[in-house]
Amino acid sequence: MLCMDMTGRELFAQDEQGSYYIFYHPTDVRYMRETPAAMKRDQEIWSSLCNWAWQDVRKNFLADNNLLSLQADNSAVGIYLARTIYKPEPRYSLKLPGKKKCTGNTAQAKPFVNMLLYGNTYEMIQKAPQPQGKAITLTLPREKASLDFFQADGTTYVRERRPGLKDNYYKSVPLEEHAEAWSVLQDWYDTLKNVK
Known part of the structure; x- marks a missing residue:
């Protein structure tokens, strides 16, 4: 669902x-x-x-x-995240600018996506903030979409990008401190980067 x-x-x-x-x-x-x-x-x-x-x-x-x-986010961001762990054979990659692209499987995604999906809400916002620092991009080829997670003024934001459509922006609101989206994305990327 x-x-x-x-x-x-x-x-x-x-x-x-x-x-x-x-x-x-x-x-x-x-x-x-x-x-x-x-x-x-x-x-x-x-x-x-x-x-x-x-x-x-x-x-x-x-x-x-x-x-x-228990609650789960059901914004466009939440739906994409759910599909990475609940749809069969999802394909995804994580990328930081200037660093290698990392790909992973459902088992590797699940602990991180659970925190992002069940530990955050993503509120659509009208005005895009200016990113501070680098973004971590979650690319979902099967969905023809990518989610850029970035920080501005200590808050994590998400830019939803799809070909031919206007970008949408969301503010991530953590429900639990350990599930803060930016930290989760960094841990997820580091875990995939260290997989042999």
């Missing part, structure tokens, strides 16, 4: 047996009332219901069933 757009669905938990739990929610709801006053009155009810479902239902479900809270 993480290899495609999950609009209306969200991974939110895992149990001890390794099963995953998905929270489904409506993406387009319309309701009709006889008068504008009735619409306004019932809008409050609908908002309360949505807030209850979004905040309380998942939290209580986790506690009642002794589940581990």
Whole structure:
């Protein structure tokens, strides 16, 4: 599921047996009332219901069933990352300017992609920051895409590049300190570089 757009669905938990739990929610709801006053009155009810479902239902479900809270990014960046570990025979390479290009397999990618996918969110931004230093490029030939990870003002950003399309930029927000995207990419590159 993480290899495609999950609009209306969200991974939110895992149990001890390794099963995953998905929270489904409506993406387009319309309701009709006889008068504008009735619409306004019932809008409050609908908002309360949505807030209850979004905040309380998942939290209580986790506690009642002794589940581990888990989330994964589902932006374009997250989808590309998921495909490197969940699609058969993915091809990818990592490259630093002026250094050798390193290729790897799914097993080598998995620990690093898990941190990038489950330990970060990638928020699309409109204005591209100026990179400070070198970028690490993850190239996915089968997807005809590349992701340039770079830093600006201590924050990691990602530039999504596809032939013939405008570049998209994302801000990486780590959910856990050990999963900070720039550090993970450096460790991943160093690991592949040292493989004989």
